[in-house]
Amino acid sequence: MSLVMTSPPAVEPVTVAEAKAHMRIDTDVEDILIGSLVLTSRLHIETALSLALITQSWKFTLDRWPQSREIELPLAPLRSVGGVRVIDASGNATTVSDQSYLVDLASRPPRLIWNNSVPPLPGRAAKGIEIDLTAGFGDSAASVPAPLKHAILMLTAHWYEHRDPREIGQDGARIPDAISDLITPFRTIRL
Known part of the structure; x- marks a missing residue:
């Protein structure tokens, strides 16, 4: 069995501007990096929860x-x-x-x-x-539950601060428990 995306979401649940405001960044120098981290954070959360946040086809x-x-x-x-x-x-x-x-x-x-x-x-x-x-929850960022959007902001900020590959495997590079706490209510529990 396999799952292949045929049409990606039209927008991200969090904009680069929202991520920059969350991280208190007021320059445009790293907008491409921040956009990439937002995308990566969304993908990470979607994969962890088997969810599609914004409407997409598979x-x-x-x-x-x-x-x-x-x-x-x-x-x-x-x-x-x-x-x-x-x-x-x-x-x-x-x-x-x-x-x-x-x-x-x-x-x-x-x-x-x-x-x-x-x-x-x-x-x-x-x-x-x-x-x-x-x-997906809907076609726009407004349809995504607030805890999941906040988890994306927090994970984007975490990866922005911890981008040195030497940190992999160290406690500082571990995904913070607060992010896991935010997404836990959206997990599928199997009995």
Whole structure:
């Protein structure tokens, strides 16, 4: 199984100006670096939480259908499933009717559940199933929960201060507990 971004978010949850204000930087000399750190911080938090903060599109591929009638989708909050395709042995894709399945957007993780129909089997041994996903809290930074935006600001500031590679592995380079505390309510807990 793999997950590949097909359309990135149009904006970041935090602007360079917001990050500079948070870090009390009033020059433009390192705007490119700060922008890169904002992007990296967002990606780090999204990966840690299996979240998409701003609306983005992904292609989720599977080798075969799971034994159960449902598939856990790896990204939340899920906004929609754009399509499900099965690839045959010749590499041709067949779109599965959206009447064959139900998408549970409210679950965490979100799920695709088969109705009474049996999904068609892929003819390809690897990546024979493709599912198009759209996920994110919304299209703008205003839709992202404030604790996650603040975690991005704090992580950006932390990485701005700790950019020397000699610090890797030392306590000063460790991500502060306060950032983990901010994102903990958004973690998926498995029992």
